[in-house]
Amino acid sequence: MSDTLETINSWDKRAWAQVDALLEREGIRRDGNLDYTCGIFDDDRRLVATGSTFRNTLRCFAVDSARQGEGLLNEVVSHLTAREAERGLFHLFVYTKAKSVKFFKDLGFYEIARVEDTLSFLENRPRSFKNYCDGLAKSRRPGRSAAIVMNANPFTLGHRYLVERAARENDTVHLFVLSEDESLVPFDVRWKLVTRGVADLENVICHKSGPYIISAATFPSYFLRDEAAVIEGHARLDLALFGSIAPALGLSARYVGEEPTSQVTGLYNRVMAQELPKLGLSCVIVPRLETGGAAVSASTVRRLIHDGRMEEARELVPATTWEYLASPEAAPVLEAIRRAGEVVHY
Template sequence: MSLHPPVLSVIDPGSQPSALADVRDLLATKGLSVDPDVELFVTARREGRLVGCLGLAGNVIKCSAVADAERGTGLSARLMEEMNYQALSRGRSHLFVYTKPTNRGIFESLGFTLLAEVPGTVILMENQPFALKRTCRALADQRVPGERIAGVVLNANPFTLGHQYLVETAAAECDAVHVWVVSEDASMFSAADRLALVRAGCAALPDADRIVVHPGTPYVVSKATFPAYFLNSTTDLVRGIAGLDLQLFRNHIARVLGITDRYVGTEPLSPVTRLYNNEMRYWLQEAPSAAPPINLRIVPRRCEGPEPVSASRVRALIADGRLDEVEPLVPPTTYAYLRERFAEATAVSPVS
C-alpha cells in the first residue's frame, strides 16, 4: 500500500506554543526535549500524525526526530530540503548538526561531515566539508614560533581587569598568546564591541607584541560546539557536550598554531563555565588523540576587594546605575567605552 505524501510545515515556537505539544511528544520517544533556543521547527505529518521534525537554532540543526515507521521512506531528505530553504531564506548556508551518534549515517547521506563525537552521547557535523580546513589554513598564517604557546578563550562581556590579568599571566609565562573572543551575539555587548575591547585592552599590556587576538569562529565556544554555554544547562548536559568544543580545539585549532597551554581563570560564579573548565583536563590532556596534549593552566581570579573581578559584577553595577564603581574593575579602554555608552542612562537626576 502506498503512503500518502507527508505534509510539511514550519512552526514558530514563540508564536505557536500550542503546536509544540506533538513535537515534544515525538522528541520524547527519542529521549530528547525542546531546547529553548530553537527558533523554528520544520515538521512533517502523514495523515494528520506528526512523523518527523527538525529544529533550527541560529545555524545549528538540533532536536531532530523521525518516527520509526518512517525509516526508509525518504522523509529525512524531505525535512532537510525544507530546512535548507528556511535557513537560506535567513541568510544561513553553513549549517551544523548537533545530534545523537545513532543519527550519523542519516545526516551523512544528507551531505553532512563529522567534526567531533562524544561517544554514546552526541556528535557534531557540518554541511561544508572543507570549512574547518579553510579556517585552519587561515590560522596557520598567524602561527608564532616558540616552545610554549598559550591559548585563551574569552567571552569578555565586557573585557575586565580579570580578563586582562589572565592574558597578561599567559604572556609572561609563554612565548606567545592566542586569544579568541566568542563570536556569538548572545551577550549584553555585541561581538564586534567585545572584540574591539579585548584588542584595545591587550594592546596596553607590556607584551602586546606577542599577543594575537582572533575573532571567534564557529569552532571555538559557539552555539554549535558548546551550546550549553548559551543555555540554562544541567550538569549532565555540560559534561556530555563540552568534549565537542575541546576536541576541535585540541585536534585542529591548537594543532595548527602549535598551542601547548590553555589558560583559564578559576570560576567561582558560573556553574557552566566551572564544569567546562573541569572537563578540560580530560579532553585536552588525557583523552586519546593524534594531537599532542595541551597543558591546562588554571590562574586564580584577580580580586578587587573581597570579591573576584568578573564581567557579571560589572553588568550588575551598570544595571544598578553605579557606573563609577565599575572603573576599578575594567581597563581604561573598557571604562571609556562604558562611559560613552551608559553615562547618560545611569546618571542620577537631581531631586526637585
C-alpha cells in the same frame, strides 16, 4: 497514503506531545532552545518524522521506526534548509547521534567533531573548518604556545591578569575573543577593548573566535539558559572541536579564570579540566584577581554599571576600557546594561 509536512505551532499541545514521544522513542530529549520545528504527519494525523532548528543548527531529528528508509529525513532536512535560507542562513550545522551520521553525509553534510561516539557535529561546507584552522596556522609561532578564550563583556583587570600570567609563562599566547554577538557589550567594542588592553604585551596574538569556539552553533547554552546536562554536552562538543584547532597553533595549554559564580562557565571549566589533558593540553586554572576581598569579574562590572556605580566599576577595569566607558561612544552600551533585567551570566 499521503503524508503532509507541517510547521509545529507553539500552541499545538497535541502535536508537541507527539514530537516529544517520537523523540523519546529514538532516545532523544528535546532541546530547551529551539526556534522552529516541523513534522510529517500521516493520513491518521500520526507524527512520523520531525526535525528542528536553533539559529544555524539543525537538530532534534527523529523518524518513526516503522517508516524509516522512505526518505522522510530528506524531506525534513530539505524543508529546514529552505527555511534557514529564507532567513539568510546558509552555513548550517547539524547535531545528531553518531549512528545517524551516514544519513546526513548523504545530504551534503560533513562531520567535523564527534563526542565519545555518541554525538556528532556536522556542517554543510566541506572545507570551512579546515580553512578556519589553516587561517589560524598562519599565526603559529615557534616555542611554547597557550590559548585563552574570553568573552570580555567588557575587558576587566581580571582578564588582563589572566593574559599577563599566560604571557609570562609562554612564548606566545593566542587570545580568542568570542565573536558571537549575544552579549550586552557588542563584539566590535569587546574586540577593541581586548586588543587595546593587551597591545603592550608583545607575545599576545588576538583572534576572533568564529563559528567553531563557543558559538551559538557549538555551545548554545552558553548564551541561553539550559540544564546542566545540556551545558555539559555542549561543552564536550566545543572541546572536541578545540582539540582539532589546537594543533593548528601548536598549543600546549589553555588558561582559564577560576569561576566562582557562573554555572555555565563553572561547568565548562570542570569539563575542560577533564577533557583537555585527554587532548594533550594542560588546563591551567588561574585563581581570580581580587580587589578588596572580592573577585574581579565582568559580571561585577556590568552589575556596577547597571546600578550606576561608575566610579567603583572604574576600579575594576584597565585604563583602556575606562577610556571607552567614559566616552560618549559608550552611551548606548551603558544604557543597554542599565536597562537589562539580568546582567550576570547564569
